[in-house]
Structure formats: structure tokens, C-alpha cells
Amino acid sequence: MTSERGGPMAKPTLKDFVAAKISAGERIEDDDVLTLRRYIYGDMVVSADEASALFRLNNAKLPATDSWHHLFPEAIGDILVNQVRPEGYVSEENAAWLIGQVTADGHICTANELEAVLKVLEKARQAPASLEQFALQTVASSVISGDGPTRHGKALKPGVISDAEVELLRRVLYAGAGCGGIAVSKAEAEVLFDLNDATIEAENSPAWSELFAKAVANYMMAMSGYTPPPRDVALAREDWLAQPGGFQGGIAGFFKSMFGGGPDEAVSSDPFADRGAAMSAEIAANEVVTAVEAGWLIDRIGRDGLLHENEKALLRFIQQESPDIHPALRPLMDRAL
Template identity: 35%
Template sequence: MSALAELTDSLTRRAAIGAEDVLAMRRLIWNDTQVSSEEAEAIMALNSACQLRSPEWIDYFVEVMLDYIVHQQVPQDYVDQAKADRLMHWIDKDGRVDSLSELELLIRILERAESAPESLKKYALQQIETAVLTGSGPTRQAGEFGGGALDPGSINAVEVELLRRILYAQSGADAYIVSASEAEMLFRMKDATLRADNAPVWDDLFVKGVANHLMAHRNYQTLSHDDQVKVERYEADTHVSLGRFFGRMFGQGGAELPAAAMGISTQMNDEAAAAVDHAVTPQETQWVIGQIRADGRYDTLEKKLIAFIRAEMTSSL
């Protein structure tokens, strides 16, 4: 049995990981600067098996798995669907995220990766919504978050901060933009927690999150995984023949390079595009009205939302 297998077997039987165990793990994993698939799987299994996890373990777990999933990706920092699916399969063996370390890993990937599948972001958001609606999950565990178990139908400050980080993470299409499905999730959570003792910061996240969906500028987009591969191939060519590289860019081959990679805007100028996005269209107005009417009432948070949108539109005139 290998040294890693002996250590993980011992920790699994104990069901606890302390600071000294993390030091032992560090000596066994990363000694060759690469994390293998077998090592990553062993770390995920150990995290699931041990209910008592020290803060040092949480930091180490996120650090190692982030390196494996994001930085050891080809191209680097572009998470493909296969790795995202594998991660969700590892986490979802019992149907949900069970620990702070797993949830923090999901969010950190979305924050650090240049691009990641939308399914990963949706999966992370689903964990927060489930915790709020059911009162159970990693954000309700006193041992890791410190907030303790709360009744279903309320939202705490930790959950608000995690939602904010996920919604505005850099990876994915329309980075930093709240999508329609995400805005609808905010409305669902608002309806479910309306009369609860929620964290004061929740009101601000709801109002600005929905307003972001309606009014944020969508000109910036990250390159797709395939486009980044293409860019890296062109960059590699410059080490061989700079003339050939520019010939491809401005000749027939240049058309293959993504416009975003060359700084070419395919839309109207940025200032004009931002003004168009900032305006609330008739379709968006109907969407907001539909969300407000869905539960048959015009509540305090919805009034705050409309007041904020009016103030934003007035300030831009």
C-alpha cells in the first residue's frame, strides 16, 4: 500500500482531519508540482469521509483541487465540460454539496477560471437556494460556517455573500452579468423569505442583482474554450515564425482568429452600447411586471427595486 493510501485509510477510519494531517498530505501531494487524477479523487473521497475538518484542511483542499481543475487544464484556466461534470459527480454522490470546502471550491473555480461551463454556476447557485428553502446544507452547519442551523425560509449573511460571489464571478458567458434565470432565482428566494428575519444585506443584493440583469452592459465576453485553444496555437506560432503569424492574422488564416482576441468590437461603440443596455426595454418591463405579479402582491423589496431602477434611469439622462 502506498504512503498516500495508508494516510487516507487512517484518516477515513478516524473521520477527522487536523492541521498535522494537512502537513502530511502536503508532503505526499504536490511533491512533483502536479496533481494526478488519482490524487484528486483520493482528496475528494477523504473530504467526503471526514466530518471533522480543520480550517487548514479546507484551505488545502480548495488549493489543491483548484490547481487540478483550473490551472492544470489545457488551455490553462479554461475549465471544460468534462472536468466540470467530473467535479459535480464527485460532489453529488449523495445528491448535494455537504461541506463548506466543496462549496468554497465551486465558487473559487468560478472566480478564478477564465471560462467555465454554465452548468457549474447553476449547480453552485442551486446549493444556496436549496439551503435557504429547506434550512439545511453547508451554509447551515455551525461547525464550518459558524451560523448554525436556521429555520427554512430565511437567508443569512453568509448565504448573501456566497450568492454575490457566484452571481458576479468572472467565468462563463456574459461575465459579471446576472442572467434571466439567475434574476428569476432571486425573485423566488425573495418570495420564500419575504417575512423572515433575513440578513440586512439581502435587500441590497436582490435589488442590485435584478437591476444588473435589466441594465448592465453586455459588451464584454470571455473567450470560449475552443477560441482560447485557437489563440494559444497562434501565440505558439510566434515562437517559430513571427512573419507567418502575422501573415495568418491578416491573410486568409487571420479570419480564423476570434475577433475578441484581436480587440475587434463586433458591436456599436462601447459608450453607445452601454447606453442601450442601460435602458429598460418594453420586453424587460413586461418581464419585471410578470415577476412582481407572480405571487399576487407588490411587496417592499419590489418597491425598492422599481425605485432603484427609476433613480438609475433618471441619473443617466
């Protein structure tokens, strides 16, 4: 194909395809998604320009097939995680770019955009704390306001935490990226407390009570500054969180089992088991609730002057898992029984 001047005609780009699709105002069909995939992955390189084009198409809010809702977050995740150097690490600049894209109109307006943020967190080995906080706060704000769709496209009921939203919160907390790695951070625990306070009288999903108690207890007892294991290993922590009474032996017991080592066992020639032994010993030491941690928890629980059921569950869980409860917590512990 040649241009009017006889030279070769420029090959259409993804930007051209997106511009034509938006101009036509047509539904995004499966064939369109296949074409998009060829543009994006045909040269095995996903570029920043292609990411911007995808956001323009998403922002057009055209009716679309399910395959588009799968492609968009996956492609954004590949761009920001797998097509950067070093691979697997999201920079502060790219995290800020992503947040800017999904908040261009003042808030996350589609499930696609939130899913894109979650995909980045789940794919990354490490991501800025700002991105994880953004995702967590976005889900919490949507729960409180009822403004925004769930992943299933249903309207949210303001002030009520559904099963779907508990799973979104769980995905953010244990994505294997962002600040803290395995341990829940103080900032994350603060968001969870704010959400709990805002929905305390609501008919929330039963799963919320468990997630709240165990996630905040994780912040209280787990190590800070600990370098997390690979993502697939870190995500296994959900096996412990799912147990009704906590993992046998508490947090230290969980890691002892996971890595095959423990502080009281003979040193192994297996470096993975040795790592587990060292981690188990350090985590056991950090299970102790300190005066600072106790003061933070007392302040958070006491803000409305009441002790609610989720807070009682949190206190009971800490009492069960921590070998040494700070005396300042005893009055609250007694009320929780």
C-alpha cells in the same frame, strides 16, 4: 527499502495515505495536511486521481483541523482550473465531474464542497453556466430548506437569508467566471426572484434587499453577450454595487470611470481607455429597458399579486439608473414610489 522479493518497494501514494487515514478513522491533523500538501504539490502537478482521493477523504467526514478546510477547496480549484489546458478554463466535462462529486449523496452536505465549487468559479477565467447555476441554486435551496451548514458551521434557519448567505450569493454572482461575466444572466435573475418570493416575509439580512435589487437591475440593463474584462477588473463592480444610490452616472458612468474613457471624449492613444469608451457607449445603449425585459419583470413581480418592499427597491433602482423606462412599467413604478 525493498519488497520481500528483493525489488524496490513501491512508493506510497496519496491514495494509499487517504485509504489508511479513512481506515484508521482518526482526526485529520495539521501534520496530515502537510503530508497531503507534499503528495499533491510536491511534483508541481495536481492530478485527477489526487482530486478523487481528496473527495474520498472529505466524504469520510473525519473530524479535522482548520487547515484541512483550507487545503481541500484550494486543491480542487487548482486541479480543475490551473492544471488543465488551456489554463483557466473549466470544461463542461470537468464541471460535470465536480457537480457529480459534491452531489454523490444527493446534495451538498458540507461547507467544504460548496467552498470548492466557489473556488473553481473564482479562480477560472471562464466556466460553464451549469456550474455557476449549480452553485447559486445550492445556496438558494439551503436558505429555503435550512438543510446544510453555513460557512461558519452553524445550522441554517429555514426561509431566512443571513449575512453569510448574502455573501455566498454575492461570491457566486460576481465570481468573474461562468455565463455572462459582468452581466447577471436571466437564469441567475430567475433564481434570485424565486429566493425572494420564498423568503418575502422573513427577517432577512438588510444586505439581501440591496443585492437582490441591484443584481436583477444589472440583468435588466446591462449588456448580453458582452465579453467580460479580466476577473480583477470585473470584481471592481462591487464598488459600484456598494454605493447606496448606485455609482455616479449609472452603469455607463461606472465603466467610464473604471476604464478612463467615455463616449463623448476624444479618442485616446491608450487602448485600455479606448476600450472603455466603446464599452461605455454600448452599455449606455443597453441601459434602456425594452418591451421584452419589461414584460419579464411584470410577470415576475405579479406572480403572487403583491408588490413587496424588495421589488419596490428594484423598481426604484431601475427608475434611477435607466434613461428610458418602458411605458408598460409605469404603473408598477408609480406603486413603488
